[in-house]
Amino acid sequence: MSSSSEVSGGDRVEQHLAALDAAVDGLLGAGLTGLSDDAVVEALQRVEVSLRKAAAVGNRLVVEAVERSIPGNLACRSTTEFLIQTLRISGGDAAARVKRARKTGVWHTMSGESMEPTLPDTAAALTAGAIGTDHVRAIAQVMRKIPHGTDADKIEVAEHILADAARSTTPEDVTRIGLHLLAHLAADGNAPDDRDRRRMRGLRIGKQGADLMTPISGLLDPEVRALLEPVLARLARPGMNNSDDPESPTGDVESPDLDRDALAKAAARDTRTAVQRNHDALKTGLRHLLSSGVLGSHRGLPVTAIITLSVQQIEEEQGIVTTASGGIVPIADALRMAEKAHPVLAVFDHRGRPLHLGRARRLASADQRLALIAASGGCTRPGCDAPASMTAVHHVTEWRDGGRTDIGNLDLACDHCHALVRDGPGGWATGTAPDGTSHAGRTQWTAPKHIAPRREPRINHRHHLGELIAEILDHARTRREAELRHNRSRERGGQSDVGDEDVP
Numbered sequence: 001m002s003s004s005s006e007v008s009g010g011d012r013v014e015q016h017l018a019a020l021d022a023a024v025d026g027l028l029g030a031g032l033t034g035l036s037d038d039a040v041v042e043a044l045q046r047v048e049v050s051l052r053k054a055a056a057v058g059n060r061l062v063v064e065a066v067e068r069s070i071p072g073n074l075a076c077r078s079t080t081e082f083l084i085q086t087l088r089i090s091g092g093d094a095a096a097r098v099k100r101a102r103k104t105g106v107w108h109t110m111s112g113e114s115m116e117p118t119l120p121d122t123a124a125a126l127t128a129g130a131i132g133t134d135h136v137r138a139i140a141q142v143m144r145k146i147p148h149g150t151d152a153d154k155i156e157v158a159e160h161i162l163a164d165a166a167r168s169t170t171p172e173d174v175t176r177i178g179l180h181l182l183a184h185l186a187a188d189g190n191a192p193d194d195r196d197r198r199r200m201r202g203l204r205i206g207k208q209g210a211d212l213m214t215p216i217s218g219l220l221d222p223e224v225r226a227l228l229e230p231v232l233a234r235l236a237r238p239g240m241n242n243s244d245d246p247e248s249p250t251g252d253v254e255s256p257d258l259d260r261d262a263l264a265k266a267a268a269r270d271t272r273t274a275v276q277r278n279h280d281a282l283k284t285g286l287r288h289l290l291s292s293g294v295l296g297s298h299r300g301l302p303v304t305a306i307i308t309l310s311v312q313q314i315e316e317e318q319g320i321v322t323t324a325s326g327g328i329v330p331i332a333d334a335l336r337m338a339e340k341a342h343p344v345l346a347v348f349d350h351r352g353r354p355l356h357l358g359r360a361r362r363l364a365s366a367d368q369r370l371a372l373i374a375a376s377g378g379c380t381r382p383g384c385d386a387p388a389s390m391t392a393v394h395h396v397t398e399w400r401d402g403g404r405t406d407i408g409n410l411d412l413a414c415d416h417c418h419a420l421v422r423d424g425p426g427g428w429a430t431g432t433a434p435d436g437t438s439h440a441g442r443t444q445w446t447a448p449k450h451i452a453p454r455r456e457p458r459i460n461h462r463h464h465l466g467e468l469i470a471e472i473l474d475h476a477r478t479r480r481e482a483e484l485r486h487n488r489s490r491e492r493g494g495q496s497d498v499g500d501e502d503v504p
């Protein structure tokens with residue numbers, strides 16, 4: 001770098017810093033009372049975007065300081081210590097900034113060439129102000145837990161998915177998605193995990209204490225969890241089976257002769273914690289089990305889990321499946337469950353469409369629900385991870401707007417999300433992704449303006465992570481092959497046979 005450009009670069013930074021300072025001072029002094037409500041919301045969002053970009057600027061400065069060895073020159077033992085001393089920030093904050101710069105900063109080789117950040121999509125989203133530092137931390141935490149030996153391709157895809165999700169969700173949601181993502185990566189064909197699970201499984205029923213309570217502890221394997229979840233989903237709803245409340249309805253929340261009014265009142269009175277509700281539900285479930293007489297039969301316990309499988313998964317016997325209640329079951333376990341008992345099994349073709357369904361056919365509502373559970377996996381609103389067991393069937397085009405009760409116009413939404421669909425400010429809208437788009441036929445949601453200013457419709461990938469991973473891997477492969485062809489034809493001195501491909 002020549003000395004003259006260095007001087008002008010320094011001048012530019014000085015100008016920008018002065019302008020930044022002046023702008024922030026201006027905002028501090030500006031009156032807010034004249035703003036409309038919309039303008040206040042927009043101002044909050046724009047300031048947030050600027051703060052996020054500023055964090056990316058912080059990254060650049062940390063990288064610059066380290067590459068020049070400034071901390072060492074100032075006799076600091078570490079970059080963290082350097083930041084603590086120069087910025088008077090806490091040790092935790094300083095360490096987080098160093099970590100962030102390491103993962104999302106642009107570092108240079110000894111010869112001065114820029115290297116791609118360790119988390120490239122995350123870095124790009126932070127620089128664009130689309131995600132914040134908490135998002136970055138959540139993504140980095142998930143990425144750190146990816147098992148050793150995972151394909152580089154898959155690691156790249158995982159980061160892409162997390163960074164993309166972070167652009168529309170909270171950091172907590174990123175962590176939740178990460179949990180599912182890690183399960184997908186870990187389930188790709190490694191037997192030792194299954195052996196570990198077999199060894200670790202257990203349910204310890206402890207000694208009855210002086211208070212007559214019995215402690216339990218242990219670890220449930222994925223199969224037991226998949227069986228337990230639907231029981232809890234139905235019996236542990238607020239207001240149901242409350243042993244503190246003699247007037248609370250007992251039994252099954254889906255039962256047609258349940259008094260809905262009494263349930264609503266009982267739910268309002270219900271002060272139990274979720275843990276206590278689970279406990280009461282287990283009690284009710286065991287009672288049902290004993291009174292049903294099935295234990296006396298030779299067929300074993302009834303299995304009520306709904307398991308969906310694709311043809312490909314059955315062929316390859318690899319990967320994981322999701323139950324209707326959101327549990328994750330390795331494919332081998334799922335197939336074993338299907339052999340031994342009789343769960344509701346839904347099988348899908350290679351494109352994830354139900355094999356047994358025709359749109360024209362008039363279906364019984366239970367069949368429709370099953371098909372939707374299998375196809376959508378859970379609530380369809382982007383960002384919602386409510387499993388299918390917490391959802392109801394809703395019209396995509398509302399009944400009053402001429403929407404019909406056929407499978408093409410029905411999908412799953414949890415009660416909370418369904419209540420968001422309404423006209424007027426703050427309301428969400430639903431529709432069907434048109435033919436020719438990448439997820440044609442799926443239900444897409446359009447967020448209100450304060451959440452998505454451009455109002456672009458989105459679909460929920462939460463319940464289709466496997467599909468998303470496969471899709472992105474496929475794109476990456478296509479892109480690499482195209483690059484290879486491009487390079488070869490360039491080496492031959494000929495014209496490239498590919499144009500700029502629009503692949504993520």
Ligand SMILES: [Zn+2]
Nearest residue numbers: 379384414417
């Ligand atoms: Zn929802």
